[in-house]
Amino acid sequence: MEGLVLALLGIILAPMAGGLLAGTDRRVTAWMQSRQGPPILQAFYDVFKLFGKERLMVNRWQVLCCWIYLIAAALSVGLFFGKADLLLIFFVQAAGAVFLVMGALSVKSPYSQVGAQRELVQILTYEPLLILVFAGIYLVVGSFNVGDIMAYDAPLLRKLPLMFIVLSYALTIKLRKSPFDFSTSHHAHQEIVKGVLTEYSGPALAIIEVAHWYETILILAVCSLFWATNWFWMIVLLAATYFAELVIDNTMARMTWRWMLKYVWSIGLALTFINFIWLHAG
Amino acid sequence: MSNLLLLLIVLPAIAGLVCYFVRSSSVRTLTVTATGAVLTAASLALLGQGSFVFEASGLWESLVTVLDFALLFVVLYYGFKLKNLLIKVLTVTQIVLLGFFELFMLDHGVSVPALMGDNLALVMVLIVSIIGSLICIFGIPYMKEHEHHLNLKKSKQPQFFLFLVLFLGAMNGLVLANNILWLYFFFEVTTFCSFMLIGHDGTEVATKNATRALWMNSVGGVALVLGIIFAYLQTGTLGIVEMLAAGPAAGALLVAVGLICLAGFVKAAQLPFQSWLLGAMVAPTPVSALLHSSTMVKAGVYMVLRFSPMYEGTFLSHGIALCGAFTFLACAALAIGQSNGKKILAYSTVSNLGLIIACAGINTPLAIIAAVMLIIFHAISKSLLFLCVGTIEQAIGSRDIENMRGLFKSMPRTAVVTIIGILSMLLPPFGVLLCKWMALEAAADHLFVIVMLALGSALTVVYWARWAGLLMGGRRIESTPEKQPLFTRGPLMLLCAGALVFAFATPFLYREALVPMFAAAHAASHGNILDAATGGFAIYPFIMLIGVGALFAMYRALRSDVRRTSPYLGGAHVGDIEDGSFLGPMETAVPYQASNYYLGEVFGELRLTPWFNIAAGGLIILMLGGAL
Numbered sequence: 001m002e003g004l005v006l007a008l009l010g011i012i013l014a015p016m017a018g019g020l021l022a023g024t025d026r027r028v029t030a031w032m033q034s035r036q037g038p039p040i041l042q043a044f045y046d047v048f049k050l051f052g053k054e055r056l057m058v059n060r061w062q063v064l065c066c067w068i069y070l071i072a073a074a075l076s077v078g079l080f081f082g083k084a085d086l087l088l089i090f091f092v093q094a095a096g097a098v099f100l101v102m103g104a105l106s107v108k109s110p111y112s113q114v115g116a117q118r119e120l121v122q123i124l125t126y127e128p129l130l131i132l133v134f135a136g137i138y139l140v141v142g143s144f145n146v147g148d149i150m151a152y153d154a155p156l157l158r159k160l161p162l163m164f165i166v167l168s169y170a171l172t173i174k175l176r177k178s179p180f181d182f183s184t185s186h187h188a189h190q191e192i193v194k195g196v197l198t199e200y201s202g203p204a205l206a207i208i209e210v211a212h213w214y215e216t217i218l219i220l221a222v223c224s225l226f227w228a229t230n231w232f233w234m235i236v237l238l239a240a241t242y243f244a245e246l247v248i249d250n251t252m253a254r255m256t257w258r259w260m261l262k263y264v265w266s267i268g269l270a271l272t273f274i275n276f277i278w279l280h281a282g
Numbered sequence: 283m284s285n286l287l288l289l290l291i292v293l294p295a296i297a298g299l300v301c302y303f304v305r306s307s308s309v310r311t312l313t314v315t316a317t318g319a320v321l322t323a324a325s326l327a328l329l330g331q332g333s334f335v336f337e338a339s340g341l342w343e344s345l346v347t348v349l350d351f352a353l354l355f356v357v358l359y360y361g362f363k364l365k366n367l368l369i370k371v372l373t374v375t376q377i378v379l380l381g382f383f384e385l386f387m388l389d390h391g392v393s394v395p396a397l398m399g400d401n402l403a404l405v406m407v408l409i410v411s412i413i414g415s416l417i418c419i420f421g422i423p424y425m426k427e428h429e430h431h432l433n434l435k436k437s438k439q440p441q442f443f444l445f446l447v448l449f450l451g452a453m454n455g456l457v458l459a460n461n462i463l464w465l466y467f468f469f470e471v472t473t474f475c476s477f478m479l480i481g482h483d484g485t486e487v488a489t490k491n492a493t494r495a496l497w498m499n500s501v502g503g504v505a506l507v508l509g510i511i512f513a514y515l516q517t518g519t520l521g522i523v524e525m526l527a528a529g530p531a532a533g534a535l536l537v538a539v540g541l542i543c544l545a546g547f548v549k550a551a552q553l554p555f556q557s558w559l560l561g562a563m564v565a566p567t568p569v570s571a572l573l574h575s576s577t578m579v580k581a582g583v584y585m586v587l588r589f590s591p592m593y594e595g596t597f598l599s600h601g602i603a604l605c606g607a608f609t610f611l612a613c614a615a616l617a618i619g620q621s622n623g624k625k626i627l628a629y630s631t632v633s634n635l636g637l638i639i640a641c642a643g644i645n646t647p648l649a650i651i652a653a654v655m656l657i658i659f660h661a662i663s664k665s666l667l668f669l670c671v672g673t674i675e676q677a678i679g680s681r682d683i684e685n686m687r688g689l690f691k692s693m694p695r696t697a698v699v700t701i702i703g704i705l706s707m708l709l710p711p712f713g714v715l716l717c718k719w720m721a722l723e724a725a726a727d728h729l730f731v732i733v734m735l736a737l738g739s740a741l742t743v744v745y746w747a748r749w750a751g752l753l754m755g756g757r758r759i760e761s762t763p764e765k766q767p768l769f770t771r772g773p774l775m776l777l778c779a780g781a782l783v784f785a786f787a788t789p790f791l792y793r794e795a796l797v798p799m800f801a802a803a804h805a806a807s808h809g810n811i812l813d814a815a816t817g818g819f820a821i822y823p824f825i826m827l828i829g830v831g832a833l834f835a836m837y838r839a840l841r842s843d844v845r846r847t848s849p850y851l852g853g854a855h856v857g858d859i860e861d862g863s864f865l866g867p868m869e870t871a872v873p874y875q876a877s878n879y880y881l882g883e884v885f886g887e888l889r890l891t892p893w894f895n896i897a898a899g900g901l902i903i904l905m906l907g908g909a910l
Contacts, residue, residue: 056847060839061690061754067835075827087719088710092828095709098747105751108688108862108874109849116751117879120744127740131722132733138726198850261884269733276729 003082010081011074018213019043021220025246032250047209053202058107065103066204066211072096073214080221083147086134093218096211097123100196107199115195119183121257126170129268130222133170136163136272137225139279150228157226157237159282162275164226166268168241171219173264177249180264182257190254287336287397287458289324290407293317294451301443310443311422317447318415321454325411329404335460335523338396343461346396347384350467351377353474357496360477364493372500379507380466387514394521398460401799405654406457406584409661413576413777414450420669420773421446421568427676428566432483442482446572449475453577457584462510462520469506469545469581473499476578479569480562491561498558502548502582509541522588531592539592540909542585543602544902550582550635553609553898559632563624567672570624574631575665580657583638587653590642593909600728601905603643607725607734608901609636612894614741619885621878623671623681626745627664630707633738634660634714637721640731644724651796652720655788659713662784663706666777670700673770684877688755693764695771697753699778704750706781708743711825713788748878786825 022043030037039045057063076093101123104116138144140159141152149156157164173180178187184195200208223241227234255263297317301310354377361369399407425439452475456468473496481492510520516535517525531539551559559579563570573579586602593599610633617629634656641653673696674689675681690697706712718739725731766774784791848855854864862874883889 055844057844058847058849059755060844063841063844064835064839067838068832071831071835075831085719087722091710091715091719094743098709098743098750101747102751102754105748106754107849108755108876109851110874110876111850113876117748120748121879121881123747124740124744127743128733128736131736131739135722135726135732135736144723144726258883265737272733273729280729 003084007078007082011078014074014077014217015210015213018210018217019047021216021242022213025242028243028246029250032246043209043213047206050206050209051203055203056201057204058109058199061106062103062200062204065099065106066200066207068099069096069103070207070211070214072099073211073218077214077218077221080146080218083145083150086137086144086146086149086222087131089146089218090130090134093215094123094127096215100208100211104196104199109199111192111195111198114192115183115198118192118257119196121261122173122176122180122183125180125261125264126173129166129170129264129272132268132272133160133163133167133222136160136275136279139276146225149225153229155227155229155233159279160226160275162271162278164223166271166275167219167223167226168244169264169268171223171241172245172248173260174219175216175245177245179248179252179255180260181254182260185254186249284336286324286328286331289320290328290411290454291451291458293320293324294447294449294454298444298446298448298451301447302440305437305440307426307437307439310439314418314422314443314447317450318419321411321415321450325407325454328399328407333401333404334399335395336397336399337393340393342396343393346464346467350380350463350470353467353470354380357470357474357477357500360496364489366493366497368497369493369500372497372504376500376503376507379504379511383507383511383514387511388520392519394461394519394524396461396464397455397458398523399458400523402584402587402654403457405658405799406580407454409576409580409658410450410453410457413661413665414453414572416773416776417568417571417576417665417669418443418446418450419769420571420672421566423767423769424568424672424676425566438482438484442479442566445475445478445482446568449479449572449577453581456581460522462513462522462525465522465585466503466506466510469549470503472549472578472581473503476562476569476573479573480565482565482569485564488564491558491564494561495558498548498555501555502545505541505548506545509538509545512538512541526589526591529591530594530596532596536593536596536598536909537906539589540598540906542589543593543598544906546582546585547605547639547902548582549585550579550639551632552582552605552636552639553612553632554895554902556609556613556629556632560625560628563628567624567668567675570628571665571668571672574627574668575661579631579635580661583635583642583653583657586639586642587650587657590645590650594645597908598905599643599645601643601901601908603640603645603725603728603731605898605901605905606636606638606640606643607731607738608898609633610640611636611734611738611741612890612898614738614745615885616887616890616894617745618741619880619882619887619890620745621682621684621880623674623683623686623749624668626683626749627667627671630742630745631660631664633742634664637718637735637738640735641721641724644721644728644731646724647800648720649724651792651800652717652724654796654800655713655720655792656717659706659717659781659784662777662780663703663712663714666703666774666781667700667707669774669777670696670703673766673774674700677764683749683752686749687752687876689753690755695764695766696774699774701750701753702778702781704746704753706785708746708750711788711828712781712785716788752878786829789825 023040027037027040072092072095076089079089101116101119104112137149140156141149176184184197185193220238224234224238227237297313300313354373358373361373425442429437452468452471456465459465477492477496480495481488512534548555562573613629613633617626620626638653638656641649671681677693678685707714709715722735725735849862851864856865856871857863863871866872
């Protein structure tokens, strides 16, 4: 019962936190670029405005896909706060990501098609990293269950420092921050700006935006597991991580997917092996 | 009991002969359908009776021995006919080894039960009899259409259905065998049937691929005979149950088990033996569906699973896990580079079989349950997908997934069934994904295995997601809905319904059937893994929630207040919106064209296959060497 309440709380609070974070993100980014930037609540204003727009769609598959994307993202956050199994949470999240791609593929639009293919490469790049991070957590804690991991008596960061770096790669890709913003981008200087999202508009785009907030919160929640023993340090860790993401986003140029796949897989696997060997030796 | 066994093993052979000798199409249709119904009923009845051990009379024993040698000589005949040295050498080796064993080593005085049915065998019989029968029934209208395209003077269908139906009997025999020589006999029958079926069309490439399938599986045959002889020398018995009862093997016996597993690897088309199964797709679609889902390759994983108690906790077990995981990863990578639908399915089959074998190698109760569940779910989903591709291919004349773009427009029903089939290989709450999850949980302690499973799992998502995505699309469904014969639509719908129902029945199946069957001793610790996994949720409400969510999304999608618009082309589109063409340079209309990323420079087949084969060969040597 307690799990259910926590899950519901997570599902209700996550989009609020995610929206605030998106607003803060834009403010900090503006500060880095010596601009004033929009109000903190701008992300909410945008989404409410989108919900009020006319429903314009190329086909009905897109509606199906964007809703499943949202439901899967919300459900995975709910499962996390309800202290479920990390792998299960991951698979539910992945289902949503797959539907986002399928919706984009269902449209005869060059931008959307290219975006969808790139999104697939991004999924291909971050998925194994996430599974390996979870496997690392399992090796330390002996369980995939979020509740058990939270109950572990030392910060995981101490034993899995390299896995945290691996996770931050996945976070950067999942947040579609530069240099990994291939499928869709926040910056207007890329050759494909909205890619996978091109054919979503109005309420459907709003749904995707909310789903993206859920996903951001989910990945940050996974980050928070690395210092779950102390609220203060957990928040410091999360703030530092997100700030680092913003710095990376604003200082890196976009690369190509080939580079991403080779670079992230090789770095990620190397770090994983080293960290796992430490665990076995220690 | 003996009647049921006769029905399951001998009836298909008789039905096959009826198909062969009575050249009437209606008799054939009736025979195949009736056999399917009887097999289904008999397999369910056998399950109802539970585990058993069956002594066959001496007459049957002699019959199997005689047929075994007869079959080997038939294979040898084909070796000469095809002028293939490998087949000749491998078959003669088997004849000599087996003859020497029968004459000089085997103590004929001691009789062992010929057949036995435990939980694993009974589950396999269900899969073979039900899914196999559906595929045979699907084959009836398919082969009519197929021959219609070929303009044959004399129908080759009698021969086709002889081997197709016989295959089911041989598979049932293989999984029910207790006498390991019977297992070997049925192993050879499946090899021979698959050889005849792959070469059915008689084209040059069909003959070439059939020949390859025959010699590769003969390698498996030789490994199996050697394994049997070593195992008999060590244990003094031919009974599989008796061998398993002796507990974990060591020393020379472990080598014997390793060789038997190697035979299983060949049958399951594990790297580096994958090429025979890839070549098998030249055969008519029902053959591919049968080989890939319920028979043949499943015989391979069955053998590896069957002997898993004997290598528990040994280095051989680790080696098997590594080989399986590597195949899972490598074939998922190879599938990414493919646009041929059947080839994607083939690589995905090999990949999933690798996962099953990896589970067998991990060899914990959880992993074994995952392997058995994967056998069930994979059989349903993969047979469905093959039948879908076959149906699509006969309609659009291509098996390339690029040509299936927007298929929903012309074949809405088949497209939706295909999408469901693909999603059932990929997403929660479908069984295949749950098995993958259990496999990952079980593999978490094995460094190399978990890394390979993690990478392979991500690669799998890519090739499935893009295929499902491009089937969607199109909004104006063509006015005349697609027409299909009952025997085409029936199996498609039944298998699709099966995939959906099983998604919801998984927790029940897991808790009520599989845990008591395969992990009774560990039930206390493993009984609640599904509950624990979802934290505060019970698994059923969770699955219901996914179901309700999906229904809600469908409801939103079908609501009519969506205004249709054209895709965004920067304001440059010309002509009909549906065409998607846009105004290009020189004021000409550029037609819409799209294609997937096949990532050829990373995942090209020709580029990767040699390296993968070398690596897989190395792993197999490692595995067998570890048994020494």
